Amino acid sequence: DAGVIQSPRHEVTEMGQEVTLRCKPISGHNSLFWYRQTMMRGLELLIYFNNNVPIDDSGMPEDRFSAKMPNASFSTLKIQPSEPRDSAVYFCASSLRTQLETQYFGPGTRLLVL
Amino acid sequence: AQKITQTQPGMFVQEKEAVTLDCTYDTSDQSYGLFWYKQPSSGEMIFLIYQGSYDEQNATEGRYSLNFQKARKSANLVISASQLGDSAMYFCAMREGTGGFKTIFGAGTRLFVKA
Numbered sequence: 001d002a003g004v005i006q007s008p009r010h011e012v013t014e015m016g017q018e019v020t021l022r023c024k025p026i027s028g029h030n031s032l033f034w035y036r037q038t039m040m041r042g043l044e045l046l047i048y049f050n051n052n053v054p055i056d057d058s059g060m061p062e063d064r065f066s067a068k069m070p071n072a073s074f075s076t077l078k079i080q081p082s083e084p085r086d087s088a089v090y091f092c093a094s095s096l097r098t099q100l101e102t103q104y105f106g107p108g109t110r111l112l113v114l
Numbered sequence: 115a116q117k118i119t120q121t122q123p124g125m126f127v128q129e130k131e132a133v134t135l136d137c138t139y140d141t142s143d144q145s146y147g148l149f150w151y152k153q154p155s156s157g158e159m160i161f162l163i164y165q166g167s168y169d170e171q172n173a174t175e176g177r178y179s180l181n182f183q184k185a186r187k188s189a190n191l192v193i194s195a196s197q198l199g200d201s202a203m204y205f206c207a208m209r210e211g212t213g214g215f216k217t218i219f220g221a222g223t224r225l226f227v228k229a
Contacts, residue, residue: 048216
């Protein structure tokens with residue numbers, strides 16, 4: 001079975017540019033999560049969706065960040081405009097609907113904003 | 115408030131020996147799940163093992179076992195017969211049953227396996 005798929009795997013961009021990260025969750029999983037990992041702050045939950053509906057976006061750092069899940073098999077995380085402090089690894093994870101189910105992570109997108 | 119604490123920033127273990135990575139948690143929920151993930155230098159997050167709060171037996175998955183002590187609120191990971199490929203960052207995580215879908219993660223422990 002395919003795991004969580006993320007693209008691109010690496011992204012280098014200049015400050016002020018728009019960045020779009022993509023995620024395809026595991027088929028049949030109803031919950032999707034976006035995380036950001038940095039050395040300073042560790043792994044932070046940005047937003048999570050259940051059945052394509054955003055449940056909690058309190059972790060989204062500011063209005064420059066937005067996330068969508070138009071259908072059960074696709075989600076995007078957009079940063080506009082990007083800033084150097086957004087440089088991090090962004091993970092997407094998915095899990096079954098049951099609350100206590102394990103989250104399975106994608107390989108991550110390494111973002112560098114110059 | 116829920117919290118995960120991993121007090122060991124880094125640990126060394128000799129190849130073929132067992133090692134215990136500490137994790138303590140804080141929650142007021144009766145129903146919760148505890149997880150361990152491995153993050154090698156390549157960066158991916160690999161799920162290792164899960165323990166439910168109502169599980170009476172400690173979880174085991176191959177060389178991984180979770181030493182679950184509910185009264186002490188600890189969920190230590192034990193890796194038996196360490197291998198060089200076990201060198202990685204290890205994260206303890208918790209998900210509350212009634213708190214929604216959030217999972218919180220500890221700061222991680224970096225394990226170095228020596229040949």
